[in-house]
Amino acid sequence: MKLAPPQESELFFELGGPVYRLMQRIGVIKGAGPSIGRRSVAFIAVTWLPLLLFTALEGHAIGPTPRSSFLLDFATYARFFLGVPLVFAAERVVGPRIRAAGLRFIEADIVRPESCQEFEAAVARVRRRREALLPEAVFAFIALFGAWFFSIERLAGLDITSWHTTWLDGTLRLSAAGLWYNFVAVPLVQFFVLRWLWRLVIWTLFLGDVSRLRLNLLATHADMAAGLGFLGIAHVSMAIFPLAAGCVLSAEVAFRVRFEGLDLAALQSMVPLLIAYLVFVEAVTFGPLLIFVPLLVRTRLEGLRSYGILVQRHNQLFHRKWIEGERQADELPLGSQDMSSLIDLGSSYAVIRQMNAVPVSRTQLLQVAVVTCLPALPLVFLVLPFAEVLKLLAGVIR
Numbered sequence: 001m002k003l004a005p006p007q008e009s010e011l012f013f014e015l016g017g018p019v020y021r022l023m024q025r026i027g028v029i030k031g032a033g034p035s036i037g038r039r040s041v042a043f044i045a046v047t048w049l050p051l052l053l054f055t056a057l058e059g060h061a062i063g064p065t066p067r068s069s070f071l072l073d074f075a076t077y078a079r080f081f082l083g084v085p086l087v088f089a090a091e092r093v094v095g096p097r098i099r100a101a102g103l104r105f106i107e108a109d110i111v112r113p114e115s116c117q118e119f120e121a122a123v124a125r126v127r128r129r130r131e132a133l134l135p136e137a138v139f140a141f142i143a144l145f146g147a148w149f150f151s152i153e154r155l156a157g158l159d160i161t162s163w164h165t166t167w168l169d170g171t172l173r174l175s176a177a178g179l180w181y182n183f184v185a186v187p188l189v190q191f192f193v194l195r196w197l198w199r200l201v202i203w204t205l206f207l208g209d210v211s212r213l214r215l216n217l218l219a220t221h222a223d224m225a226a227g228l229g230f231l232g233i234a235h236v237s238m239a240i241f242p243l244a245a246g247c248v249l250s251a252e253v254a255f256r257v258r259f260e261g262l263d264l265a266a267l268q269s270m271v272p273l274l275i276a277y278l279v280f281v282e283a284v285t286f287g288p289l290l291i292f293v294p295l296l297v298r299t300r301l302e303g304l305r306s307y308g309i310l311v312q313r314h315n316q317l318f319h320r321k322w323i324e325g326e327r328q329a330d331e332l333p334l335g336s337q338d339m340s341s342l343i344d345l346g347s348s349y350a351v352i353r354q355m356n357a358v359p360v361s362r363t364q365l366l367q368v369a370v371v372t373c374l375p376a377l378p379l380v381f382l383v384l385p386f387a388e389v390l391k392l393l394a395g396v397i398r
Contacts (some may be wrong), residue, residue: 219303
């Protein structure tokens with residue numbers, strides 16, 4: 001009996017939820033799609049444009065120093081024009097891929113018929129968690145609380161001069177732009193990031209539910225992951241999140257290079273931090289797939305045992321027939337099915353031996369690392385002369 005796949009809307013990880021429906025009502029989202037362009041424009045209109053207006057009125061659009069100039073704050077551009085729009089774009093990049101991966105469990109007959117009800121229950125839990133009001137209310141509170149209590153002004157004190165602050169009666173206080181930044185703009189950024197993190201938690205919980213079902217896993221599958229290789233492919237799309245974060249971080253470093261004298265030696269000292277960040281990104285991106293490690297290890301061991309016995313028996317018969325001469329006199333090895341079956345069984349056993357314990361390949365790890373590092377490339381042109389960059393490229397090509 002073949003299971004009927006659930007409705008795609010039940011496995012939406014990117015759409016739906018109270019805030020999504022609110023944006024539909026007020027016209028920010030048109031129809032049932034993500035409306036990435038409309039949302040990005042609306043987001044910039046609510047966050048960056050008021051900051052531009054306030055800083056212009058307060059004389060901080062272009063201040064006496066780069067740090068006090070709103071229009072010279074590279075990280076602000078990156079956060080509002082690249083970071084959050086990329087998070088919105090994830091609904092086109094990540095959402096459809098993890099939804100397709102969820103449906104693949106049924107379409108490829110990976111879930112056995114006897115686990116039909118349990119799989120449907122797991123899908124129902126996805127919908128309930130996605131539509132729940134409490135998580136998004138908690139995220140709104142955390143975003144507002146965190147934007148203020150973990151702001152630079154709060155942590156470092158108001159003794160730092162920036163476009164966030166202004167002098168009032170001899171005291172450095174938050175400016176109107178600083179208040180809007182801390183209580184409107186940054187909370188919105190953090191809310192949308194937390195909302196996506198929750199969607200990825202929902203996906204991880206769904207994978208946990210599926211891993212406990214009875215699954216048809218084949219140790220001889222060509223993807224070297226018993227048929228679950230599609231999960232690693234889907235998770236590569238999540239590189240868009242470290243790409244967004246990297247844009248903001250690189251913009252802040254670029255500001256320090258351009259205006260505060262950060263040199264090549266200082267950047268080289270950050271390499272260990274970059275490596276640690278890459279390890280963290282890989283762990284977060286592919287960590288949910290570790291759920292399947294026990295299942296894949298068990299599948300591999302069972303495959304090695306069963307195919308090992310089969311190969312042993314086949315090879316014994318082959319040896320007696322073709323090496324010891326227990327064959328018909330007119331039977332020739334050329335074109336014999338025995339030869340092809342020997343090769344096929346050997347290939348199958350080799351696939352099982354090379355099977356991965358995690359449904360992730362080295363290529364996929366490398367793809368995520370490359371995308372994560374892309375925003376740092378412009379920094380090379382800031383700290384090195386163009387001729388030096390050309391020499392480096394020539395050395396790599398050679």
